[in-house]
Amino acid sequence: MSALFTIIHRDLLLVMRRKSEVLTALFFFVVVASLFPLGIGADAALLRKIAPGVLWVAALLSTLLGLHRMFAADYQDGALEQLALAPQPMVILVTGKIIAHWIVCGLPLVLLAPLIGIQFDLDTSSLYILMLTLLLGTPVLSLLGSVGAALTLGVRGGSVLMSLLILPLYIPVLIFGAGAVYANSVGLDISGHFSLLGALLILALAFIPWVSAAAVKIAIE
């Protein structure tokens, strides 16, 4: 357990020493979301309708931006091999890295989303639902993304390839996340969407750290 906290602490400390990378991903989220009203036009009814989808897609893309940082730097300077040699199981170390990634790249999106949502003229209840879906969904994005980041370690054109591998796997999260906000706005029951998002999160938490650990082991073999 202390190994887990050590890894989280270390990764967060590394991020704090170089804040620009995190801020770039957040800024990207804001800019992408702001481009849509400019491209589509400022019709409030239309914006309200597309807001959940736009915000969710922007969240997917900005999560991708931070993913390559999860293992790549450690892989290049050899720290990842040293971590693999540690007596603690690889799963714990990978889980720590995933949690650190979520705190840096997922949690800020949850907190920023209502601000962008207001720009899209969403009402209060929609903003709450949006935040809740992001809170359930962004950990899944970090978890699934860790597999892609590990598989493409040290591969030519790795970050482009990673988005190709990971984005199709993100589709269910996108559908249920954006679907919940949309269903709420037209007055439909949203418990089903939340159950499915929660199921995705539980399944991902239960299996993905092991898959990622296996992928990291393959990369440093």
Next chain:
Amino acid sequence: MNQVNNSSFSNNRLINWFKLSSPSTFYPVAGKLIPIFWVLAALFGLAGLWVSFFVAPVDAVQGQGYRIIFIHVPASWMSMFIYLVMATWAGLGLVFNTRLSAMMAQSLAPVGAWMAFLSLWTGAFWGKPMWGAWWVWDARLTSELILLFLYLGFIALQASIDNPRRADKAGAILALLGVVNIPIIYFSVKWWNTLHQGASVSLTKAPAMAQTMFLGMLLMALCFWMYSIAVGLMRVRAIILEREAHTDWVRQLDEVKI
């Protein structure tokens, strides 16, 4: 229990099966099997096309246009089935570290991607006259599209890693992760109320169509199946030659010597 007894009594047979997992013994066997599967594919294909064009009746609702089902449904079945087979081979390669299993997975990926593409393409041709749209964002269409992306991702990942052993293992992890999508495609028409019609054929109840239509579809599915095996074996032979080029037995082959 039965199997344990069998293996202890007929040790020979067991060894023979494992012998085939070596590329050098599998290569000539595959070479002999390929013509058989091509002939079977041609026979099933001719019979299937004859039934589907001349014997099967005109559909009461959809008219002649429904006949694309004889390509569409087999292609969709094969796209899902090949993914399962590919993931199984990849998983076996990951667990037992056998070279041939990974080569099989690699050889099946393009065949499966082609089937998924064919399924989407014929689906578009069928959708235009029936639904009035080439494409709708329906659960089954979308999940089949994801399947195509998964195939392409698998191929891209394997192509971009230079070390073949690492490529095999990384591909295997991705393939196994994508298996989740197969039941989603298969059950999507049941779980969601969608535009795509329900399953045409089910294991638990009689097919909801005329016997001859079902026969045509079955023959075409067998044709696609044989075709996939034949093409898969041809590709795996090429992959074996590529990867085992440094070995003596490949240099001794007649087709390599020339």
